[in-house]
Amino acid sequence: MSQAGRLLVATPLIGDPNFERTVVLLLAHGGEGAFGVVINRPSETSVHEVADEWAPHVAAPGVVFVGGPVGTDSVVGIARCVADPGPSFGRLVGDLGTVDLHRPPGGDDHPWSGVRLFAGSAGWAPGQLEDELEEGAWWVVDPTPDDLTTADPSALWAAVLRRQPGQVAWFANHPLDTSAN
Secondary structure, three states, X not given: OOOOOOEEEEOOOOOOHHXXXXXXXXXXXXXXXXXXXEOOOEEEEEHHHHHHHHHHHEOOOOEEEEOXXXXXXXXXXXXXXXXXXXXXXXXXXXXXEEEOOOOOOOOOOOOEEEEEEEEEEEEEOOXXXXXXXXXXXXXXXXXXXXXXXXXXXXXXXXXXXXXXXXXXXXXXXXXXXXXXX
């Protein structure tokens, strides 16, 4: 079953420092593997430095996000569609989609809001994500409309967990270093 459009939230069992306490928006998932971007790792690189023409359209904090360890020299733009997007928007799920960063963003009448730019991505070979899910490395949860554009992305991991039912919510308070308890 495809999990595209859902969030992968790293559990304490993740075992890979690239993904510790990350929230990944899964953009594609199928027989050929899975692809997504980490949405809670802002960098210190301003969007002005990378894609100046897009800077007026990005959601605060106005920086490029570290989308994952793969292809860090490429940038993926994701936004929420607010009108007929035309050919510069590739719908992913609901009103979320990719924006074509090679086309100029246009004036104030752009059809999307809350643009975020991600350098790099996360990818899984066929069956790899399923194995990681079976091992308990990820929780798969539904996103809320504000997850992509939260003003406090560094707090997103805990915020997503807090809204989950049952014991999963308890992990929002899980210490980074359990030996310090």
